[in-house]
Amino acid sequence: MECFLGIDIGSISTKGVILNSDGVILASSYLATNGSPMEAVKNVILELKEQIKEEDVQIVGIGTTGSARKLIGTILNATVIKNEITAHATGTLFYYPNIRTIIEIGGQDSKIILLRDQIVTDYAMNTLCAAGTGAFLSSQASRLGVAVEEFGPIAVESKHPTNIAARCTVFAESDLVHKIQMGYKKEDIIAGLCKSVAMNYLNNVGKGKKIEGPIIFQGGVSKNIGVKKAFEELLGEEVITSKVGHLMGAIGVALLAKRSPKRTTFQFQFSMEEFETKGVECHRCPNHCEIISVRKNNKLIDSWGNRCERGELKIRS
Amino acid sequence: MKKEIISFPHLGDYSVPITYFLTHTTPHEIRPAPKITKQTLELGSKYSPDYVCIPFKYNLGNFIESLENGATILLQAGGGCRYGYYAEVQEKILKDLGYDFQFYSLVDSDHFTVSHMFQTFRKLNPHLPFLKFAYYALLTLLMIFYMDKLDEIIRQNIGFEKKPGLFRKTKTEMLETFSHTKGFLSLTRAYFRYKKKFQRIEIRSKENCLRVGIIGELYTAMEPFATYFLEEELAKMNIEIKRFTNVTYLLFLKKWKTRGMLRKIHRYCYYTLGADGMDNVYRAKYLIEEGFDGIIHTKPFGCTPEIGAIPIIDKVCKEEEMPIIYFSFDSGASDTGIKTRLEAFYDMIQAKRGRE
The missing domain is CATH 3.40.50 (Rossmann fold)
Incomplete structure (x- = not known):
């Protein structure tokens, strides 16, 4: 059976799916990136392999997205390397063709995508700060001594969410400590944190954007029902979350690989050890381009990052 | 001395x-x-x-x-x-x-x-005698005028060249020739020679190509390094580029055009907004009317005139459903983030074009 592999390598987590030609998910995996995208992708592929019968599945298209899309795309010899925005929009439209707004909050970035008639009409990504992303929530969780996964259920119980000054992660933390010392209840503080994530998102990323229903909420943070509830209260509209919301980027890019005419072959017996990446600083001029080179068995397969031919020559020699 | x-x-x-x-x-x-x-x-x-x-x-x-x-x-x-x-x-x-x-x-x-x-x-x-000063000032201005003219041809075609790098090579050659100009006649001759040369560079078919307009603050528009070579990236995506800001515009056209531009966008602006703020509102309107596929607005982080213009530009674009993307550049920016947004922008205008 012809199948398609989609991998989304984010800053915090790495997601992988295998779709068959009808777009049905045959296998999926969600693992922490832990700062090592190659290791994470290796483990994701291993997990995917365990979920399928290898002789039934023949991977003919590979797509990569996320911040390490180029690196992993080069290593896996991907047929499609796409940005996260297009990947998310494609994945979401497959399941929810009528969707108008996609709210996506991941580990370190958040984005909004507006669609009309199944076409992206506008989008934005957070530009400056991690306040209002998953990283913010997990750092506050460790301070409160609560697992971030439990945030949602705790937050929903609160009747009076505490207001937390969450304009900036650093200030939010000091305000949080202050509120704890003042004697606010833990669930109120957690609910306040969830609310502040939603507020921050709408004031930053969603600023000036016309948010219309149906709205879907995706990314790792969408698993937190506290934030979902906060969004519903702030927007006054129902917010959909999907069981596969965290995989949407990977699904989208697998679908894009399916639509692309390019085909490839892929072996699951695949070792990452052959590959080595190396960052070199070119010293041919004061620009000091950081050149990344990818080697397979010590043979250069690709390099990027150089601004001029001089850097290229250096890497090839 | x-x-x-x-x-x-x-x-x-x-x-x-x-x-x-x-x-x-x-x-x-x-x-x-x-x-x-x-x-x-x-x-x-x-x-x-x-x-x-x-x-x-x-x-x-x-x-x-x-x-x-x-x-x-x-x-x-x-x-x-x-x-x-x-x-x-x-x-x-x-x-x-x-x-x-x-x-x-x-x-x-x-x-x-x-x-x-x-x-x-x-x-x-x-x-320094005044006449000599005036002579070389005029000659230099003419050189700038010719450079901007040729740049326009380059921007329209560089995304489609068959042999990559030829436009850039010819341009370097042109600048070298210009720097040895002897007088008005030799400059004008060089201009026409290079104009022909640029027009003769082989390009792929431009039928139905995507067209994007770049508006915004002047330094980020004219200094490619400040925008992480935005125009080069667009050219790689096979997009025809229209840019308004150049020295010819700032020195001459701007003064002549200001009143006319204000009249055209009377619905949105009664007054100028400082620097090129009002000009950019007009340009957005112009690009919409000319049927461009998208607009890219660039500015340095904290550029006050452009910050004043952005809500107006946004309104103009929303009314006409024109895709627009804003880039704000500062010393801490990363080119990866810009590339991701630019790729998504390309996908967006491509999809919009496919639908129409």
């Missing part, structure tokens, strides 16, 4: 005509700032106020590298926004750093006059 070394900051390729002018009107050696690199920006940011707009940081970095390179006279211009204060502040910062140099600001106020310019150059060369 002691032989001095004159230097000035970069703005795109305009160092060629400026060097030409200075070589012919002053007895000094002309040494433009070393090419902008990451080091320029690092140096500039290190000694600039943190919240100043990014052209200031580039200019200051240019100056420091120039001084390290032996310059003894520095030139700076000025304009209708914070740019008007650059010269004084930069001179002070550099003097505080302990450099020894002379500093000349060519434009002291918004209304720059020929006689004021002449007075400044008289300081650089006390024996």
Whole structure:
């Protein structure tokens, strides 16, 4: 059976799916990136392999997205390397063709995508700060001594969410400590944190954007029902979350690989050890381009990052 | 008179005509700032106020590298926004750093006059006759005008060249030729020769190609390094580019066009917005009417005139459903983030085109 592999390598987590030609998910995996995208992708592929019968599945298209899309795309010899925005929009439209707004909050970035008639009409990504992303929530969780996964259920119980000054992660933390010392209840503080994530998102990323229903909420943070509830209260509209919301980027890019005419072959017996990446600083001029080179068995397969031919020559020699 | 070394900051390729002018009107050696690199920006940011707009940081970095390179006279211009204060502040910062140099600001106020310019150059060369000054000023302006004309042809076609790099190579050649101009006749001849050359470069079919307009603040529009080579990236995506801002526009067209532009966008603006703010509202409207596929707006982080213009531009674009993307550049920006957004922008306008 012809199948398609989609991998989304984010800053915090790495997601992988295998779709068959009808777009049905045959296998999926969600693992922490832990700062090592190659290791994470290796483990994701291993997990995917365990979920399928290898002789039934023949991977003919590979797509990569996320911040390490180029690196992993080069290593896996991907047929499609796409940005996260297009990947998310494609994945979401497959399941929810009528969707108008996609709210996506991941580990370190958040984005909004507006669609009309199944076409992206506008989008934005957070530009400056991690306040209002998953990283913010997990750092506050460790301070409160609560697992971030439990945030949602705790937050929903609160009747009076505490207001937390969450304009900036650093200030939010000091305000949080202050509120704890003042004697606010833990669930109120957690609910306040969830609310502040939603507020921050709408004031930053969603600023000036016309948010219309149906709205879907995706990314790792969408698993937190506290934030979902906060969004519903702030927007006054129902917010959909999907069981596969965290995989949407990977699904989208697998679908894009399916639509692309390019085909490839892929072996699951695949070792990452052959590959080595190396960052070199070119010293041919004061620009000091950081050149990344990818080697397979010590043979250069690709390099990027150089601004001029001089850097290229250096890497090839 | 002691032989001095004159230097000035970069703005795109305009160092060629400026060097030409200075070589012919002053007895000094002309040494433009070393090419902008990451080091320029690092140096500039290190000694600039943190919240100043990014052209200031580039200019200051240019100056420091120039001084390290032996310059003894520095030139700076000025304009209708914070740019008007650059010269004084930069001179002070550099003097505080302990450099020894002379500093000349060519434009002291918004209304720059020929006689004021002449007075400044008289300081650089006390024996400069007015006629000689006027002759080379006109010749230099014509050179800038021709450069901008040819640039327009390049921008329309560079995304489609069959042999990659040919436009760029020809342009380097053209700048070299221009820098050896002997007079009006030889300049005009060179212009027509290169115009033909550019038009003869083989390109792929441009039928149904995507067309994007670049609007926004002037430095980020004209200095490719400041936008991480945005135009090059667009060319790689096979997009035809339209850009309005160039020196010809700023020096001549702007003055003539302001009233007409205001009349055209009367619904949105009664007054100008400072610097190129109102111009950009007009350009957005123009690009919509001309059926372009998308607009890219660039500005340095904290650029006040553009911040005033953005809500209006946004309104114009929302009304007409025109895709627009805003980029704000500062010293901490990463080119990866810009590439991701640009790729998504490309997908967006491509999909919109497919639907129509």
